[in-house]
Amino acid sequence: MKFNDLFQEVFISILSNKTKSSLTVLGIVIGIGSVVAMMSIGQGAKISVQESIQSVGSNLLVIYPGAQKNIGMNISGGRGSAQTLSQDDADAVENEIDFIRTVAPEISKRYQVTAKGTNTNTSIIGTTTSYSQVKNLEMDVGSFISEQNVKSLSKIAVLGPTTRDDLFGEGVDPIGQKIRINRINFTVIGLTEAKGGTGFGSQDDIIFIPISTAQRYLSGDDYVSGINVQVQNEEYMTAIQEQITKLLLDRHNISNPQLADFSIMNQAAILNTMNKVTNTFTIFLGAIASISLIVGGIGIMNMMLTTVTERTREIGLRKAIGSKNKDIHLQFLTEAIVLTFIGGIMGIIFGVLVSFGINHFTATTTSISMFSIILAFSVSGVIGIGFGYYPAKQAAKLNPIEALRYE
Amino acid sequence: MSLNKQSIIDCQNLSKTYFISEEIKTEVLKNVSFSINKEDFVAIMGPSGCGKSTLMYLLGCLDISTSGKYFFDKVDVSTFSNDQLANFRKNEVGFVFQNFNLLSRSTVLRNVILPLVYAEVPREEREERARIALNNVGLDESHFQHLSNQLSGGQMQRVAIARALVNNPSIILADEPTGNLDSKSSRAILSSFQKFNQQGQTIILITHEQYVADYAKRIIYLHDGKIIKDKRTR
Ligand SMILES: Nc1ncnc2c1ncn2[C@@H]1O[C@H](COP(=O)(O)OP(=O)(O)OP(=O)(O)O)[C@@H](O)[C@H]1O
Numbered sequence A: 001m002k003f004n005d006l007f008q009e010v011f012i013s014i015l016s017n018k019t020k021s022s023l024t025v026l027g028i029v030i031g032i033g034s035v036v037a038m039m040s041i042g043q044g045a046k047i048s049v050q051e052s053i054q055s056v057g058s059n060l061l062v063i064y065p066g067a068q069k070n071i072g073m074n075i076s077g078g079r080g081s082a083q084t085l086s087q088d089d090a091d092a093v094e095n096e097i098d099f100i101r102t103v104a105p106e107i108s109k110r111y112q113v114t115a116k117g118t119n120t121n122t123s124i125i126g127t128t129t130s131y132s133q134v135k136n137l138e139m140d141v142g143s144f145i146s147e148q149n150v151k152s153l154s155k156i157a158v159l160g161p162t163t164r165d166d167l168f169g170e171g172v173d174p175i176g177q178k179i180r181i182n183r184i185n186f187t188v189i190g191l192t193e194a195k196g197g198t199g200f201g202s203q204d205d206i207i208f209i210p211i212s213t214a215q216r217y218l219s220g221d222d223y224v225s226g227i228n229v230q231v232q233n234e235e236y237m238t239a240i241q242e243q244i245t246k247l248l249l250d251r252h253n254i255s256n257p258q259l260a261d262f263s264i265m266n267q268a269a270i271l272n273t274m275n276k277v278t279n280t281f282t283i284f285l286g287a288i289a290s291i292s293l294i295v296g297g298i299g300i301m302n303m304m305l306t307t308v309t310e311r312t313r314e315i316g317l318r319k320a321i322g323s324k325n326k327d328i329h330l331q332f333l334t335e336a337i338v339l340t341f342i343g344g345i346m347g348i349i350f351g352v353l354v355s356f357g358i359n360h361f362t363a364t365t366t367s368i369s370m371f372s373i374i375l376a377f378s379v380s381g382v383i384g385i386g387f388g389y390y391p392a393k394q395a396a397k398l399n400p401i402e403a404l405r406y407e
Numbered sequence B: 001m002s003l004n005k006q007s008i009i010d011c012q013n014l015s016k017t018y019f020i021s022e023e024i025k026t027e028v029l030k031n032v033s034f035s036i037n038k039e040d041f042v043a044i045m046g047p048s049g050c051g052k053s054t055l056m057y058l059l060g061c062l063d064i065s066t067s068g069k070y071f072f073d074k075v076d077v078s079t080f081s082n083d084q085l086a087n088f089r090k091n092e093v094g095f096v097f098q099n100f101n102l103l104s105r106s107t108v109l110r111n112v113i114l115p116l117v118y119a120e121v122p123r124e125e126r127e128e129r130a131r132i133a134l135n136n137v138g139l140d141e142s143h144f145q146h147l148s149n150q151l152s153g154g155q156m157q158r159v160a161i162a163r164a165l166v167n168n169p170s171i172i173l174a175d176e177p178t179g180n181l182d183s184k185s186s187r188a189i190l191s192s193f194q195k196f197n198q199q200g201q202t203i204i205l206i207t208h209e210q211y212v213a214d215y216a217k218r219i220i221y222l223h224d225g226k227i228i229k230d231k232r233t234r
């Protein structure tokens, strides 16, 4: 039997029983659709976690003073309180370790800040020019701290949008305005763009001043409360983390790494952990969805088996007029595959629509990956072949006489 | 062993036993031997249950005998594989069944085209040939696009005969082709069988009614699985 004839036979029999065919297809559509939609929710979660981690800067290692706490999420309130990291440590890291893009030490502490009649309590970050690069800060108006500002201990400040709102009111251009931090006058030279709150504390409710100014006029010493290190390439992060640990242990004369008086937060490690969590989440959602896929597959098998019994006489007749076992086998198998194929395509469209719907109408972010589509599609192919094979085989085996006599 | 030159079918000691269980078996055909010539019109007659249909299934290679030999056109068919049997049915035999066995959800035309599909007749010839076959059995053009379950019994039987003829088989095997019809349409069908036979078509007709058998040129009487009489009427 020729291939196009086979397909014609298949389409004739699918179309001659529209209700049954569409119910079968519906099972597959729901199965495939929910796999695609569920996995897009998982993927969406993964991507939004990644984005929020990456929004604080990419390829970031942050060195904190104080003993090692839990690996990864070292963002407790006590950070920066120990006085074990100095400006010299920061310089040493920058000078002695390769493959570092830039280093931005920072001193942070909360102070009362006043401007013409208003006041607020906010965190003051003393840092260098490279901080804006390390933390992906964008300027709304004005400019960030320059190298000249750091050298000359300028009393200038860059405001975060929330601080600007608190001190001057929303939408006001603060450039050139004076503010008082700890009774010292600063001139505002810039305003950063809003970043929104992230897991690492708000980057908006904040004031940046040159690190030298902070050390001289606010803290009075040259300790730092954190050193942000941006690594050139993600692959080097772990190696560089180890090198920095060694360098600082050396500099602090500590021989036992367990007793280190600093800790390093590795952004890549956090990302990895989070990815593991979200991947598990995705697999979990996919597993739930695949139950409906299996149900859909059994639906196909059931439909094909009833079809075989219903059409026993037809099979007998086809054999009487010269169809080979192989032709019958192929016809029934192709029927199952065509139904799953149609169901698969419609299911993917359905899943993509549901996923867009969720993205658009709810707070949940979704992202459709090519992988989930390929997976759903190959699963439906396997279902078509797997669940179609047995009934097709049964049909092909029938003895022509018994099939013709079948009531 | 010599086979008759003109014969298309030669059966030697054909037996068929159905094994219902280990102990119970029915011997339906018992050492049946006969030959049928090309272009003959033969009726196989006998009472219900004597094994007529069973014999037809063997002749049409829908089933295989328990013992004995069956030569079709001098070729021993008893050794054929499944695929060879399928090819045999496709190329050599046209079946007309007592209960028509049309595909009820397909159109009349599609039913007649189907054997041509399996015979891999070129697509563009199929419909033309099906129409010719349907015209030959006298079915009105207006019914060609009807679903076959929308036809009367007589019309269905015409479609079934057209389907048997369409691929120009060597023999037509018709099992009680008029069993479900009134005598008027029965006679019309049987006359058309005579017409096809005059055009050179070999026909084997199975029936339990004498007036039906009388249309044939030769009648083989079967009783309890044995041939009891074999007579040429024309
Ligand atoms: N598949 C089968 N299994 C067991 N016995 C069978 C089978 N097919 C037929 N028989 C038996 O074989 C015998 C002959 O059956 P067959 O159908 O050949 O009769 P028939 O001459 O065509 O009768 P009728 O005129 O009623 O159609 C019957 O006794 C029947 O019970």
Ligand SMILES: [Mg+2]
Residues within 6 Å of the ligand: B052, B053, B054, B175
């Ligand atoms: Mg019978």
